[in-house]
Amino acid sequence: MRVGCPKEIKNHEYRVGLTPGAVREYVTHGHSVLVETGAGLGIGATDADYRAAGATIAASAEAVFSGSDMVVKVKEPQPHEWVQLREGQILYTYLHLAPDPAQTEGLLASGVSAIAYETVTDARGGLPLLAPMSEVAGRLSIQAAATALEKAHGGRGILLGGVPGVAPAKVTIIGGGVVGKEAAKMAIGLGADVTILDRSIQRLRDLDDLFAGRVHTRYSTLAAIEAEVFSADAVIGAVLIPGASAPKLVTRAMLAGMKKGAVLVDVAIDQGGCFETSHATTHAEPTFEVDGIVHYCVANMPGAVPVTSTHALNNATLPFGLALADHGLDALSRDPHLMRGLNVHRGQVTNRAVADSLGRDMVEPQDALAK
Numbered sequence: 258m259r260v261g262c263p264k265e266i267k268n269h270e271y272r273v274g275l276t277p278g279a280v281r282e283y284v285t286h287g288h289s290v291l292v293e294t295g296a297g298l299g300i301g302a303t304d305a306d307y308r309a310a311g312a313t314i315a316a317s318a319e320a321v322f323s324g325s326d327m328v329v330k331v332k333e334p335q336p337h338e339w340v341q342l343r344e345g346q347i348l349y350t351y352l353h354l355a356p357d358p359a360q361t362e363g364l365l366a367s368g369v370s371a372i373a374y375e376t377v378t379d380a381r382g383g384l385p386l387l388a389p390m391s392e393v394a395g396r397l398s399i400q401a402a403a404t405a406l407e408k409a410h411g412g413r414g415i416l417l418g419g420v421p422g423v424a425p426a427k428v429t430i431i432g433g434g435v436v437g438k439e440a441a442k443m444a445i446g447l448g449a450d451v452t453i454l455d456r457s458i459q460r461l462r463d464l465d466d467l468f469a470g471r472v473h474t475r476y477s478t479l480a481a482i483e484a485e486v487f488s489a490d491a492v493i494g495a496v497l498i499p500g501a502s503a504p505k506l507v508t509r510a511m512l513a514g515m516k517k518g519a520v521l522v523d524v525a526i527d528q529g530g531c532f533e534t535s536h537a538t539t540h541a542e543p544t545f546e547v548d549g550i551v552h553y554c555v556a557n558m559p560g561a562v563p564v565t566s567t568h569a570l571n572n573a574t575l576p577f578g579l580a581l582a583d584h585g586l587d588a589l590s591r592d593p594h595l596m597r598g599l600n601v602h603r604g605q606v607t608n609r610a611v612a613d614s615l616g617r618d619m620v621e622p623q624d625a626l627a628k
């Protein structure tokens with residue numbers, strides 16, 4: 258198969274779909290790999306590194322899109338990229354379609370078979386291609402909160418860990434999955450007072466065992482969210498209903514009950530955000546203020562640390578990517594977990610949560626593939 262990797266073009270996105278190490282694996286499996294010139298510079302990988310791994314360097318993104326049977330990326334394709342996709346081609350990347358009707362229309366019109374990293378599953382009920390970036394974003398969320406809490410950045414001027422004799426900041430984490438757990442580790446490490454809310458009691462049990470008394474856990478009800486948000490200095494939004502738009506758990510009315518200069522970090526913004534007042538921001542201008550509350554809503558947080566993120570992402574995407582290259586779309590029939598990644602195929606939406614969120618018809622992926 259001809260595998261292609263264009264340079265990422267989203268604002269301040271420095272990750273790349275394939276590392277030179279991943280290219281070498283595809284080439285060893287007998288595939289050819291086309292990489293856009295400069296695609297790896299954000300992680301310090303030069304065209305020469307890719308050539309040494311067996312890739313051919315393409316002068317433009319257009320050459321990669323037109324010359325590949327499968328396009329491997331990081332972020333959802335941008336409008337200028339949708340139009341270059343075609344029927345019979347596989348797109349393998351993050352998509353986050355539920356809050357993005359325009360991109361969905363673009364992919365449907367192209368006829369491409371689009372596999373979303375974020376809905377591929379594993380045998381343990383996890384999301385193996387989302388998890389590594391959730392680990393990064395969870396850890397970064399506390400760095401973002403700490404910075405935004407500084408007075409010069411619009412925050413209330415409180416140090417997460419306090420100092421001896423002065424109380425630490427209170428961090429409320431809504432959603433105790435991968436993002437929530439990693440955020441908690443960092444917040445505890447800095448000495449903050451941490452509470453995690455989740456609506457899975459089993460998840461709260463696991464977190465209670467893991468953190469052994471160093472976090473408070475609360476079952477996520479409206480009343481509990483309100484109480485924990487009102488008393489927080491920083492709130493991390495980390496909920497997920499796989500594939501679907503995030504539920505709005507903190508309303509605009511609730512901001513009035515919060516401390517002035519408190520910070521909301523909406524990690525779930527890539528699924529539309531879990532705070533009513535969120536809108537996606539970029540690394541160039543990551544925060545904005547609503548009713549005296551600082552909002553940080555960057556939809557590609559891991560792009561800020563591309564070296565760590567790209568390697569972590571490639572570790573996870575490589576086995577499924579190789580299966581796709583080796584077997585084409587038959588790889589989906591061989592692996593029900595990869596099948597769950599298929600969001601769009603030949604003009605049809607093939608993921609239930611995505612279709613429901615967008616109010617569109619859905620065709621079961623195996624039926625869509627059989628046609």
Ligand SMILES: NC(=O)C1=CN([C@@H]2O[C@H](COP(=O)(O)OP(=O)(O)OC[C@H]3O[C@@H](n4cnc5c(N)ncnc54)[C@H](O)[C@@H]3O)[C@@H](O)[C@H]2O)C=CC1
Nearest residue numbers: 390391394432434435436455456477496497525556557558
């Ligand atoms: N902004 C960014 O750059 C990035 C964003 N993300 C996003 O972060 C979000 C979280 O991802 P993960 O931690 O991997 O998901 P996860 O599935 O591991 O955890 C989500 C948790 O939310 C809980 N939850 C669902 N509804 C809830 C509610 N009403 N109240 C409290 N908890 C609730 C679930 O029980 C689960 O434990 C996703 O939207 C993901 O796409 C992930 C990586 C990067």
Ligand SMILES: CC(=O)C(=O)O
Nearest residue numbers: 390527556557558559
């Ligand atoms: C998951 C995601 O949106 C990201 O890594 O950018």
Ligand SMILES: [Mg+2]
Nearest residue numbers: 353527556557
């Ligand atoms: Mg996104």
